[in-house]
Amino acid sequence: MCVAAVQHERGAVSGRGRVASGQPTIADVARHAGVAVSTVSYVLSGKRAISEVTRSRVLSSIRVLGYHPNAGARALASRRSNVIALVLPLRSGIQVPVVMQFATAVVTSARRHDHDVLLLTSDEGPEGLRRIAAGALVDGVLVMDVELHDVRVPLLRQLGRPSVLIGLPADTSELTCVDLDFHRAGQLCVEHLAGLGHRRIALLGAPGAVYDRGTGFAHRTRAGVIEAAARHGVDAVTMPCEENAADVHHRVAGLFARHPDISALIVQNEAAVAPMQAALAASGRRVPDDVSVVAVCPDQFADHASPRLTCVPVPAEEIGRQAVSLVMGKLRDEPVPEVTLLPPRLTVRDSTARPGH
Amino acid sequence: MCVAAVQHERGAVSGRGRVASGQPTIADVARHAGVAVSTVSYVLSGKRAISEVTRSRVLSSIRVLGYHPNAGARALASRRSNVIALVLPLRSGIQVPVVMQFATAVVTSARRHDHDVLLLTSDEGPEGLRRIAAGALVDGVLVMDVELHDVRVPLLRQLGRPSVLIGLPADTSELTCVDLDFHRAGQLCVEHLAGLGHRRIALLGAPGAVYDRGTGFAHRTRAGVIEAAARHGVDAVTMPCEENAADVHHRVAGLFARHPDISALIVQNEAAVAPMQAALAASGRRVPDDVSVVAVCPDQFADHASPRLTCVPVPAEEIGRQAVSLVMGKLRDEPVPEVTLLPPRLTVRDSTARPGH
DNA sequence: GCCGGGAGTCGAAGCGCTTCGACGACCGAT
DNA sequence: ATCGGTCGTCGAAGCGCTTCGACTCCCGGC
Incomplete structure (x- = not known):
C-alpha cells in the first residue's frame, strides 16, 4: 500500500x-x-x-x-549480542586437528542456538577477555586449553558473563568445566593392555612443555595410567614426548634400550604416532606382533593409520557441543553442573594383541 | 568531584x-x-x-x-562493528594445520587493526554470509577455500561489504583475491628436480575430491608442474592422492610398478607425506638416495620430518596478514589490487639429491 | 447487563554511542 | 578596533531495535 x-x-x-x-x-x-x-x-x-x-x-x-x-541495534536494546567467544590456544603442543574439530563443533552448535562465534587467541591474554566481555561484544565465553593454575580463571569468575572451560583447572569452584575424563582414559588403556597380558608398558605423553605449564589433560592421563598400572600389577614407564620425528626416534630407542621387555606403548601425542611407527619399524619391531600400541587421539586418525590403531578417541565434537549447551544453559540462568567429565571408551583395532604372540 | x-x-x-x-x-x-x-x-x-x-x-x-x-552501541551509531568474518572450510581434503595457521594469523592481524574475528564455517553456505553481512554484524568478510565456480562469489560481489577471497575463482573481476602462486610453486619443484638431473617425476596431488570441486590451488599446482616439466624435458605423471595410509601405499606401489624409473616425487598433500615415507621405506627405497621428495606444505612440518624435507612452504601467516590488510584497505575505501599472488620459494633440505647417486 | 481478563496491537521511552552544528575564546591579520 | 579562522568543547539528534505499559476488543461467567 x-x-x-x-x-x-x-x-x-x-x-x-x-x-x-x-x-x-x-x-x-x-x-x-x-x-x-x-x-x-x-x-x-x-x-x-x-x-x-x-x-x-x-x-x-x-x-x-x-x-x-541490525545486530548492533538488537544487541544494544536487548543487552544480548547473540555471539559467544571461543578462546583457542595457538601455542606449541596443541593437537591441531583436535582443536579444529572442536572449533567446528562449537560453531555448528552455536548456530543451532542462534548464536555466532567470535574467535580469540589466547595470546591476547586476560586483557582480550576483559575487553570482549566488558564491551558486551559477547554474551558468553568458551575457553580452551585451560591450565591447572590458569591466570584467566580468576578473571572468568568475576567477569559477570557465563563461561565454560574446556579442561580442568586445579580449583573448579564457581566455574563450569567440560572435558574428556582423561584419568579414566589412561586407566582404560592400561586395563586393555593388562587384560591382553602385557606386564611392562610405557606412556609416550604430551610434549614436555605441556606438562610444565600444567595443562590438565596430560597430567590426568598420566595419573590414570600410573594408578591403573599399580592396580593391575603392571610396570609403567611414562615420559613426555615432543612432536618431531627426531625426538620420537630418540625416545623410542632409549626406551627399549633401558627396558627391552616393554611390550606395549600408549601414545598420547597424535603427532608422535607416525614417527613412532617409523621408529618401531626401523628397530625391527612389528605392531602388534612385537609391540602393541594404544593411542589417545581422534578416531578418524587412528582408523587411517596402518595398522589401524586401537585408541581412546578424544570426542572433540561432543565436548564442543556440551560446552555450547552449557553456556546456553547459563545464559538462560539454568543451573549447570560444575564439572562435566565425558566417559572415554576404547576402540579395539589392529594395533594391540597378546604379547610374545 | x-x-x-x-x-x-x-x-x-x-x-x-x-x-x-x-x-x-x-x-x-x-x-x-x-x-x-x-x-x-x-x-x-x-x-x-x-x-x-x-x-x-x-x-x-x-x-x-x-x-x-559498548560494542553494540558503537556499532549502531558508527555503522561499524569492528568485526570481520572469517569463513573457514571444514570439509574433507583441507589441510588442517594450514587452515589453523591461517586463522591464527588472521585473528592476530585483525587485532592489530583493532578488529575482532567472527568465525563461520562454509557449511552454513551463502545464507550465513548474507545474514552476517546484511545484519551489519561484520564490516567485511574473508573467505577461504574458494572454488573455481564458487556459489558464494556472486553473492560477495553484490553484498555491499568488502570481502577478500583466499584462493582464486575462475572469474576474479570486481573481487579481491590473495593466494600463493601455486602455479609457480609447481614450476619451482620441477625446476629444482630437473636441475638435479631427474628426468621422470610424479606429482602426488590433493585428494580427488579437491580436484573435483574445482579448488584452484590443486589445479594450479598441477598445471605448473606439467608446464615446467614440458619446458625442461621431464616426464611428469600426476595423480590425486587421498589422505589415508592405505591409499598412499597403493598409489606409490602402483606408481613404481608402472614407472619403475621414477626418481622423484612431489607431494602436495601434507597428510600423505608420512605414509609415503613409510611406503617408500617398505619398498626398500631410501630418501633421497633412491627417490627425491619435494613437498608443498608448511615449513615447520617439513623441517620436523625425517629426513628433513625439501619443500615449498605455504606461507599461511603471510597470506592471512595480506588478506586482513586488504580488507582493511577496502574498509578505508582505498583501491586494492584484484589479485595478489605471493611468490613461492623453495627451501632445499635433505630429501632431494641427484638421481642414481 | 456488567465485570474480569486474555488476546492483539500500538506508542514511546530508552539502550550507549557517534557525529553534526553551534558557540565561545583566542589568535593574527587587516 | 574589526574581521575571519582555529581550537576546544558542548548539546542534541539520531543509529535500529526491544520492551514496558496502555489501550481496545471480545468472550465467558454471573
Whole structure:
C-alpha cells in the first residue's frame, strides 16, 4: 500500500542527512505491513501473542524487503549480542586437528542456538577477555586449553558473563568445566593392555612443555595410567614426548634400550604416532606382533593409520557441543553442573594383541 | 568531584526500572571527568582536537572507572562493528594445520587493526554470509577455500561489504583475491628436480575430491608442474592422492610398478607425506638416495620430518596478514589490487639429491 | 447487563554511542 | 578596533531495535 511513501521518506527525508545504509529497517517492514514497529519485533521474537494473519503479513513483508535485523541495534536494546567467544590456544603442543574439530563443533552448535562465534587467541591474554566481555561484544565465553593454575580463571569468575572451560583447572569452584575424563582414559588403556597380558608398558605423553605449564589433560592421563598400572600389577614407564620425528626416534630407542621387555606403548601425542611407527619399524619391531600400541587421539586418525590403531578417541565434537549447551544453559540462568567429565571408551583395532604372540 | 552523584543516579534513578548492566557508560566517564559525553567520544576516537589537559583527565577517568565502550552501541551509531568474518572450510581434503595457521594469523592481524574475528564455517553456505553481512554484524568478510565456480562469489560481489577471497575463482573481476602462486610453486619443484638431473617425476596431488570441486590451488599446482616439466624435458605423471595410509601405499606401489624409473616425487598433500615415507621405506627405497621428495606444505612440518624435507612452504601467516590488510584497505575505501599472488620459494633440505647417486 | 481478563496491537521511552552544528575564546591579520 | 579562522568543547539528534505499559476488543461467567 504505502511502498511509494516508504521509498520517498527513506530516499529524501531520511534523518539529518546521514547516508542511509540501504538495508531496510524494522520501520520499513512495519510500514510495508501496515503495523507498528513493536508488532514486527514481537513477530520476530515471539515474546507476545500475534494473530496468525498479522504474523504472516509481517513475515511476507520481511521476505519481500529482504529485511535482516541490525545486530548492533538488537544487541544494544536487548543487552544480548547473540555471539559467544571461543578462546583457542595457538601455542606449541596443541593437537591441531583436535582443536579444529572442536572449533567446528562449537560453531555448528552455536548456530543451532542462534548464536555466532567470535574467535580469540589466547595470546591476547586476560586483557582480550576483559575487553570482549566488558564491551558486551559477547554474551558468553568458551575457553580452551585451560591450565591447572590458569591466570584467566580468576578473571572468568568475576567477569559477570557465563563461561565454560574446556579442561580442568586445579580449583573448579564457581566455574563450569567440560572435558574428556582423561584419568579414566589412561586407566582404560592400561586395563586393555593388562587384560591382553602385557606386564611392562610405557606412556609416550604430551610434549614436555605441556606438562610444565600444567595443562590438565596430560597430567590426568598420566595419573590414570600410573594408578591403573599399580592396580593391575603392571610396570609403567611414562615420559613426555615432543612432536618431531627426531625426538620420537630418540625416545623410542632409549626406551627399549633401558627396558627391552616393554611390550606395549600408549601414545598420547597424535603427532608422535607416525614417527613412532617409523621408529618401531626401523628397530625391527612389528605392531602388534612385537609391540602393541594404544593411542589417545581422534578416531578418524587412528582408523587411517596402518595398522589401524586401537585408541581412546578424544570426542572433540561432543565436548564442543556440551560446552555450547552449557553456556546456553547459563545464559538462560539454568543451573549447570560444575564439572562435566565425558566417559572415554576404547576402540579395539589392529594395533594391540597378546604379547610374545 | 561528583562520584557520589554518579553512584546515586545510577543506583536509584536509572531509566524506567530496567536493570543497569553494572558496566560504566560513556556518560559515567563524562560526569566523572566533568566534560560532555561527546568530548569523551572524541578523546577515544581522535576525530577532533582535544586539549592535552582534558584528554588526560578523561583517560584517567576511563581507567579509574574501568570503562569499556559498548560494542553494540558503537556499532549502531558508527555503522561499524569492528568485526570481520572469517569463513573457514571444514570439509574433507583441507589441510588442517594450514587452515589453523591461517586463522591464527588472521585473528592476530585483525587485532592489530583493532578488529575482532567472527568465525563461520562454509557449511552454513551463502545464507550465513548474507545474514552476517546484511545484519551489519561484520564490516567485511574473508573467505577461504574458494572454488573455481564458487556459489558464494556472486553473492560477495553484490553484498555491499568488502570481502577478500583466499584462493582464486575462475572469474576474479570486481573481487579481491590473495593466494600463493601455486602455479609457480609447481614450476619451482620441477625446476629444482630437473636441475638435479631427474628426468621422470610424479606429482602426488590433493585428494580427488579437491580436484573435483574445482579448488584452484590443486589445479594450479598441477598445471605448473606439467608446464615446467614440458619446458625442461621431464616426464611428469600426476595423480590425486587421498589422505589415508592405505591409499598412499597403493598409489606409490602402483606408481613404481608402472614407472619403475621414477626418481622423484612431489607431494602436495601434507597428510600423505608420512605414509609415503613409510611406503617408500617398505619398498626398500631410501630418501633421497633412491627417490627425491619435494613437498608443498608448511615449513615447520617439513623441517620436523625425517629426513628433513625439501619443500615449498605455504606461507599461511603471510597470506592471512595480506588478506586482513586488504580488507582493511577496502574498509578505508582505498583501491586494492584484484589479485595478489605471493611468490613461492623453495627451501632445499635433505630429501632431494641427484638421481642414481 | 456488567465485570474480569486474555488476546492483539500500538506508542514511546530508552539502550550507549557517534557525529553534526553551534558557540565561545583566542589568535593574527587587516 | 574589526574581521575571519582555529581550537576546544558542548548539546542534541539520531543509529535500529526491544520492551514496558496502555489501550481496545471480545468472550465467558454471573
